[in-house]
Amino acid sequence: MTETSTSDTRERLIAAAADLIASAPGEDFSLRAVCDAVGVKMPTLYHFFGSKQGLIEAVIEHGFDLYLAEKKSMEWSGDPIQDIRAGWDAHVAFGLTNPGFYTLMYGKVRPGYSPEAQSRPSAILLSLTERAAEQGRLVVSPEQAAAHILVTNIGVTLRQIILAAPDPALSAAVREGAIAAITGVGVPTNNPLAAAIEIAAAYPDILGKSETQLLVKWLRTLSTNQQS
Template sequence: MTGAPTSDTRQRLIAAAADLIAASPGEEFSLRAVCDTVGVKMPTLYHFFGSKQGLIDAVIDHGFDLYLGEKASMESSGDPIQDIRAGWDAHVAFGLANPGFYTLMYGKVRPGHSPDAQSRPSRILRGITARAAEQDRLAVPSDQAAAHILVTNIGVTLRQIILATPDPALSSAVREGAIAAITDRGARTSSQLTAAMELAAAHPNVLGKTETELLIKWLGRLVEDSN
């Protein structure tokens, strides 16, 4: 190839690396093989990416582009909890269909290194959990809820990729367990009832002594029933 490197050459290098990664998920790939596929010399690859890790990060960005392109086509149901379910299932489906990309996106861990592209789906999920919080559907802060959903979603997807066997029952069970953890109305109700008991006890003159004692008794029974 002659002439100065072009942006088209960069995209072809990313595509070649992506194809090699997709063909052998979890395995190392050769920079030489990437260059030979595109028909360029190693200096051209280093011109664009600086290092092998730079190329890997570009492939990760490409993987997230594919993933978010699929998510962008999904319409909101209007129910944020149902949207979490749909997003979870789409996440798992993408991972199983693209194990090479997925293991790069979420399975390759380097302490202190988090690809910028990882923040993109996280922002989408935080937006959904923020809507759930606005509807008083969460038992934990919305950012905590998003983190809880994401890490369990990643874990169950990687598990299926490692076993090379889809397990819809496992995914569904973990999904519902994660949703229950962030929307535990029982625990929140108990906390709210306890707070009401404490408030009533602190202001007995509002209702009167007898009425306050009766209210506290009733609230206490509700706490027991909710636990």
């Protein structure tokens, strides 16, 4: 078997398992069915993955590849808090469109274990909260902010998958609550400029994207000069 055909067989096994998982979200799948779909014997599957768990982890990796490909195609605003909002909505949309993948990626809980692939989107989120912290827009650490956003994002997505009913109003309400918790918006503050920045970033459609970015830049400059 050539290197190319070996790689192709492995990818076809992952694709077959992914198709079975997608067709029956939350249900178990048969290794025999995966092998039959590809036209190989069980020893071939074990050669590539070692066990059923090994195949599942390869499918999880495949799911994160799909998820991150969608993330990369997103149009980022350049404003970290607004991009957290956009990332939240993309996360929920991916889960509702791909419930089979999503429940493997985030819904299968085993104490002390998390798929290695989870670290990739988590790193993107942490980079956004770190930028927000650099701009003085967080009331918690970047690590705590990222964790807060991630766990609430996963929770609201799993709830909608379990109920098999999209609930955009719930998602938006939980999203804004999570963002308020990490930015302090809605909490009495002696820094009205910081509050104005978050309000402007939350509603970019009112002034327009370019105008909002310019306004936030001006407000941030005023806030920085006020503190110096």
